[in-house]
Amino acid sequence: MIFKQHFQTTRDKAIKFTIALVTAFIMFYPILVVYLGAFKSKGQINADPFGIPNPATLETMKEILGVSSSFWQMLFNSIVITGGTIAIVLILAMAAGVGLSRIQFKGRQAVFNYFIMGLLFPLTVAVLPLMLQLRTLGLTGTRLGVVMAQAAFSIPLSVFIFTGFFKEIPQELQDACDIDGGTLLTFFRHVIVPISTPVVSTVSILVFVQSWNQFLLPLLVLSDQAHYTIPLGVMQYQGQFASGWNQIMGFIAISLLPIGIFYFSMQKYVIEGLTSGAVKG
Amino acid sequence: MENIKTLYSVKKLGLILLLIGPAFALFTTFVVMPVFQGAYYSLFDWKGIGPLNDFVGVKNFVRLFGHEPFRTAIVNNLKVVLFSLLFQLPTAFFFALLIGRQKFPGAIVFRSFYFFPYVLTEIIAGVIWRFIYNPQFGFLTQLSGLIGPEKTEIAMLGNPETAFNAIFVVIFWKYIGFHMILYIAGLQGVPKDLEDAAVIDGASPLEVIWHVIIPSIRNTIMISVFLSVIGSFNVFDIVWAMGQGGPDHSTETLVTYLYNFGYKRFAFGYGSAVAIVIFFLCLVFNVLYQKYIVGDSRS
Numbered sequence: 001m002i003f004k005q006h007f008q009t010t011r012d013k014a015i016k017f018t019i020a021l022v023t024a025f026i027m028f029y030p031i032l033v034v035y036l037g038a039f040k041s042k043g044q045i046n047a048d049p050f051g052i053p054n055p056a057t058l059e060t061m062k063e064i065l066g067v068s069s070s071f072w073q074m075l076f077n078s079i080v081i082t083g084g085t086i087a088i089v090l091i092l093a094m095a096a097g098v099g100l101s102r103i104q105f106k107g108r109q110a111v112f113n114y115f116i117m118g119l120l121f122p123l124t125v126a127v128l129p130l131m132l133q134l135r136t137l138g139l140t141g142t143r144l145g146v147v148m149a150q151a152a153f154s155i156p157l158s159v160f161i162f163t164g165f166f167k168e169i170p171q172e173l174q175d176a177c178d179i180d181g182g183t184l185l186t187f188f189r190h191v192i193v194p195i196s197t198p199v200v201s202t203v204s205i206l207v208f209v210q211s212w213n214q215f216l217l218p219l220l221v222l223s224d225q226a227h228y229t230i231p232l233g234v235m236q237y238q239g240q241f242a243s244g245w246n247q248i249m250g251f252i253a254i255s256l257l258p259i260g261i262f263y264f265s266m267q268k269y270v271i272e273g274l275t276s277g278a279v280k281g
Numbered sequence: 282m283e284n285i286k287t288l289y290s291v292k293k294l295g296l297i298l299l300l301i302g303p304a305f306a307l308f309t310t311f312v313v314m315p316v317f318q319g320a321y322y323s324l325f326d327w328k329g330i331g332p333l334n335d336f337v338g339v340k341n342f343v344r345l346f347g348h349e350p351f352r353t354a355i356v357n358n359l360k361v362v363l364f365s366l367l368f369q370l371p372t373a374f375f376f377a378l379l380i381g382r383q384k385f386p387g388a389i390v391f392r393s394f395y396f397f398p399y400v401l402t403e404i405i406a407g408v409i410w411r412f413i414y415n416p417q418f419g420f421l422t423q424l425s426g427l428i429g430p431e432k433t434e435i436a437m438l439g440n441p442e443t444a445f446n447a448i449f450v451v452i453f454w455k456y457i458g459f460h461m462i463l464y465i466a467g468l469q470g471v472p473k474d475l476e477d478a479a480v481i482d483g484a485s486p487l488e489v490i491w492h493v494i495i496p497s498i499r500n501t502i503m504i505s506v507f508l509s510v511i512g513s514f515n516v517f518d519i520v521w522a523m524g525q526g527g528p529d530h531s532t533e534t535l536v537t538y539l540y541n542f543g544y545k546r547f548a549f550g551y552g553s554a555v556a557i558v559i560f561f562l563c564l565v566f567n568v569l570y571q572k573y574i575v576g577d578s579r580s
Contacts, residue, residue: 020380020387024394027454030409031397037412049418092304099300103293111301118308120567121316122515124536125560128543128552129315129322132329152311155304184296213402215518216536220544231404235522238408245412252405263400267393270400275462 034256037249045246060250071254073226074233077143078212078258081229084147085211086204089154093203094196096155097162098188102174112163118156123217131220141223149221150211158203161276165199166192205273212259230255316560322553329549341554350530351555354538357445358562361513361534364449365456370505373457377464378490392465396458403455407522410451414438414523438524441531448523448532452516460505467501468494503575510570514562535559 037045039056048054064071100112130149131140139145169191177187215231222228228236234255238248263270323342326335345351376395380388398406413420416436426432437447471494479489495502517536520526526537533541535555543552 016379017386020385020391023376024391027398027458028394030406030413030454031401033413034409046418049412049415050420050423088307092307095300096304099297103297103300105293105297111305115304115308118312120564121312121560122511122563124515124517124539125556125563126312126315126319127539128329128549128556129318130311131544132318132549133311133315148307149311152307155308155312159304209400213404213518215402215404215521216540231402231518234402234408235404238411245415248408249412252408255405256401259400259402260397263397264393267396268389271392271396271462274399275459275466 031256034249034252037246038253040246040249042244042246045249049245060246061254064247064250064254070225070228070233070237071251074228074230074255075258077227078229081143081146081150081218082208082211084143085150085154086207088147088151089158089207090200090203092151093155093158093162094200096159097166098184098192100159100163101166102169102184102187112159115156115159118153119160123153127216127220134221140221141227143222143227145221146214146218146229149217150214154207154210157206161203162199165196169195201269202273202276205270206276208262209259209270209274319553319556322550323557325550327550328547335550337550341551342558344551345554345558348542350526350533350542351538353530354533354535357532357534358514358516360445361449361452361516362510364453365509365513366506369453369457370460370502370509372453373460373505374464374502376457376461377468378494381461381465381468392462395461398455399458401455403518404522406451406455407519410447411438411523414447439528441529444524444528445532448520451519451523455519456509456512460509463501463505464498467498471497503570506574507567507570510566511563514559514566535562 033050036051036053037049038060039053039058040048041057041059044053044057063069096115100108100115134140134145134149137145139148173191174187177183177191180186213231214229215235218227218229218232219235222232225236234248234252237251322333324336324338325333326337326341327333379385380391380395385391414437416422416434416439419435421435421437422432425435437443475497476489476493479493484492515536516534517540520532520534520537521540524532526533526541535558539552539555539559542548543555
């Protein structure tokens with residue numbers, strides 16, 4: 001009897017494990033296809049699109065990583081735009097979070113609600129007038145324009161996360177600072193900054209993934225190809241080499257590396273960061 | 282004394298402005314103002330330049346609903362909502378039950394593989410799947426060669442009948458991991474003794490899921506449904522990468538429609554009307570959801 005039960009649970013486990021394994025393979029298969037395709041010649045990929053490259057060729061990769069390739073410029077643009085967005089969001093949202101959680105003032109809740117209202121507005125709803133706004137400010141066609149707009153749309157969730165986090169700091173700590181003659185700045189430097197690593201990394205990850213993958217906004221704002229980010233570049237590249245799927249796959253294989261490495265090296269933090277807004281909210 | 286007090290409050294006001302002001306200004310300029318401007322522009326026939334003087338009232342909205350591709354777009358968005366709720370979220374829940382409980386070997390590794398498509402750039406996901414769906418040598422065409430007597434070209438994306446369903450498969454694949462993670466997080470809060478008690482009482486696994494697990498993660502399910510519906514009304518990148526709303530406007534969604542018929546044609550008034558429709562769909566859903574679903578669970 002015990003044997004039978006033991007056998008059943010082992011069998012159950014084996015079945016479950018197999019299901020998990022097969023689905024994981026299916027989920028990851030499209031990515032695998034990219035890396036197989038990147039090492040094929042044009043003839044190979046058309047004849048055998050999903051098989052193992054035989055023989056593997058580095059030609060496509062060399063071409064894409066070559067000095068004259070547009071890839072480096074796009075990578076640079078993506079880094080500048082994403083980096084700029086993260087920096088602005090962190091500084092502004094963190095400051096606002098401190099203001100909204102550590103200072104008592106009339107209308108504080110109203111200001112907080114005003115920011116939270118932004119969670120109701122997806123980017124798509126505002127995108128046309130936003131373009132006009134950028135034009136008025138002379139920011140159309142510039143990377144700064146993309147940065148400002150992206151940062152603005154990241155403000156609501158970031159302010160929400162920061163305010164919630166800073167609210168949890170005991171008032172006694174702030175009072176102690178006040179008694180010692182410190183200002184809010186001292187409190188900021190000696191209390192808030194040292195304990196903020198988790199919340200700063202959560203917000204950075206959220207903004208990083210959103211900004212790095214953003215397509216609609218740079219598509220609308222940027223006009224000069226020299227300013228194109230990776231998503232725009234991939235879209236443009238696949239239009240240019242409509243027949244050369246090995247080149248498209250090669251380009252994607254390289255483009256995926258930054259976010260892929262980032263994801264798999266810190267997957268625990270990335271997954272927590274990206275779902276924290278929903279889990280806590 | 283009075284002076285010190287005033288000085289103190291001026292200092293405090295300055296500090297508040299310094300801390301909150303920049304975020305407030307950025308948010309107001311690029312988020313709040315455009316939304317309200319959009320609502321206003323939607324009442325005009327306007328090309329985005331020159332004076333706003335061609336007031337047309339609700340004519341843009343009347344034109345919208347009379348336009349075939351727009352109706353297709355709404356139906357497609359509702360399809361995404363429906364298919365997500367019927368197929369994607371239950372599958373995500375199944376995966377969460379599979380790997381998110383007890384000690385499942387390699388749970389962390391599986392989790393990261395299921396979640397990876399969510400992190401992937403939408404545009405890149407769309408292009409990869411266009412390769413997989415390629416009619417000349419794509420996956421289905423190859424499969425037809427293996428199963429049938431000879432290879433037949435299967436053009437899922439080229440056929441208006443099948444194109445949107447083919448795109449939904451990609452949406453399914455892309456976002457399922459996100460919902461799975463939400464459910465896994467929710468499952469951590471299911472009281473173990475309640476579950477054990479049900480098992481001792483002779484409940485079958487399905488009964489345990491239905492009567493114990495689902496009620497305990499009700500809040501998680503509500504958030505997951507909420508995000509799924511709002512996201513469904515705003516799909517753009519994947520659809521764009523896979524056919525820009527074509528063939529023959531069969532895969533148009535609200536946002537591709539906004540781009541194709543508003544932005545591309547400099548029809549800022551008309552495009553703004555589309556944006557207002559998206560906003561109202563989300564708002565109405567939000568209000569009804571808060572009132573009937575979320576409100577219900579609280580009472």
